[in-house]
Amino acid sequence: MLKAYARDLAAPVPEPGRNCWRIEEAGRAALIVDAADYFSLARKAMLRAQSQILLIGWDFDTRIVLDPDAGEGAPQELGPLISWIAKHRKDVCIHILRWNWGAVKLLGRGSTLFRLARWAASKRIAFKLDAAHPVGASHHQKIIVVDDNLAFCGGIDMTATRWDTRRHLDGDRRRKRPTTGRLYRPWHDATMAVDGAAARAIGDLARERWEIAGGERLPVPEVSSDPWPEELEADFTDVEVAVARTRAEHEDFESIREIEALYVDMIASARRFVYAENQFFASRVIANAIAERLREPDGPEFVIVNPDKAEGWIEEEAMGPARSELMRRLAEADVHGRFRIYSPVTRDGAPIYVHSKITIVDDQILRVGSANINNRSMGLDTECDLALDARSPGNRGAEERIAARRCDLLAEHLDVRAGDVAAAFAETGSLVATVERLRGSGRTLVPVEPGEPSELEIAIARKELLDPESAGEEGEPEARPGLLRGLGRRLRRRRRTRQNS
Structure with a gap:
């Protein structure tokens, strides 16, 4: 078991080499809650790009509306926006990296495949599927980096069913799926925006992931742009x-x-x-x-x-x-x-x-x-x-x-x-x-009250395949002995006790 180490309680917890990769300065940092704000802010930031946009994620849906209230000439939807930027910002290159396993979803997303085909012919848009992970693993980061001068990093995927406001209204007609228009449930989410050296560190991480996934080595942008949206108030400076x-x-x-x-x-x-x-x-x-x-x-x-x-x-x-x-x-x-x-x-x-x-x-x-x-x-x-x-x-x-x-x-x-x-x-x-x-x-x-697992859930718990902790020697998902391995035994004992009582 991983153990915490004895430490000075007045000292900061993050320590490079132990529990973090790097510690870097940010002139501005902000917590962004819920995707209505995030999608709108990300759109504004990408429109300010001068050199490079990196989108690294678990999923992207080109059909989603980023800002339904946008009054600018650029498109509101993610896919058309990326195409528009590539056409109107001649110095901007856009790289999009998505987890490979869920790519089958693209087949059911209307015109998405046609848009990807057009992107493939573009010199300024590169789309790649990330398969550089063990069997059963996923690429789960949700990152956008603009010119290495602004980075978003958090839990919000740029995909369908994520958009919602902080009011989480019942029956909000704006909370609907692309194409079908079916409503989806209220959704609470969050991400973080940082600039300065912290943004450059996330840019380094994103470019490294692109290269690991089989892409070429990407250049580090050297521009003095400020893509931080004016509407985003910094929580920290x-x-x-x-x-x-x-x-x-x-x-x-x-x-x-x-x-x-x-x-x-x-x-x-x-x-x-x-x-x-x-x-x-x-x-x-x-x-x-x-x-x-x-x-x-x-x-x-x-x-x-x-x-x-x-x-x-x-x-x-x-x-x-x-x-x-x-x-x-x-x-x-x-x-x-x-x-x-x-x-x-x-x-x-x-x-x-x-x-x-x-x-x-x-x-x-x-x-x-x-x-x-x-x-x-x-x-x-x-x-x-x-x-x-x-x-x-x-x-x-x-x-x-x-x-x-x-x-x-x-x-x-x-x-x-x-x-x-x-x-x-x-x-x-x-x-x-x-x-x-x-x-x-x-x-x-x-x-939240703990539920009573079903027989199927007990069987899944015994195998521990759906939530493993690591990959084994052959690259297959592998669980360390612990919670779920004992779950089946405890549940069987509990049921025998009830039957005998």
């Missing part, structure tokens, strides 16, 4: 940002598990609370780190915001029983009542799907990225997270802004004002008590 990665061992490339190490070290550093939003809660390593802290008489609280269930059938069959079992194990360790998992709902009680990957520790650390709290994001998939620690020498005073964003996030989920969250936390001194005080009817957070 002149700060140090850490970049952490996950990459599975594959061919000549070694395994990188910085994201896992950073999670464990952040949990070990917590003194008051850990607040996390994530699509899953299924990592054995993270659960073990939390359990150790819950057993302490004066340890931190943990408030986690998850969706009510995973998006797809396969994901739910893998992650649902894992979360339930982890919750039961942590309930045994939580003798002091400091652990909660909640799920957000709309005013009419409809589930809001949580896809964001945000972690805040003691208002000292803000972390945003692509990594889920599951096994595969710790060692199998290709991930990238950003972290800002207020204890870093260049980040003095950042804790106030981190606290403001935490209050803002909880206010969105609880349908209250950020000031209400701040006041309740100041009075109670407890994140759990704050949420419980402000929870109400309508749009709110509801407690």
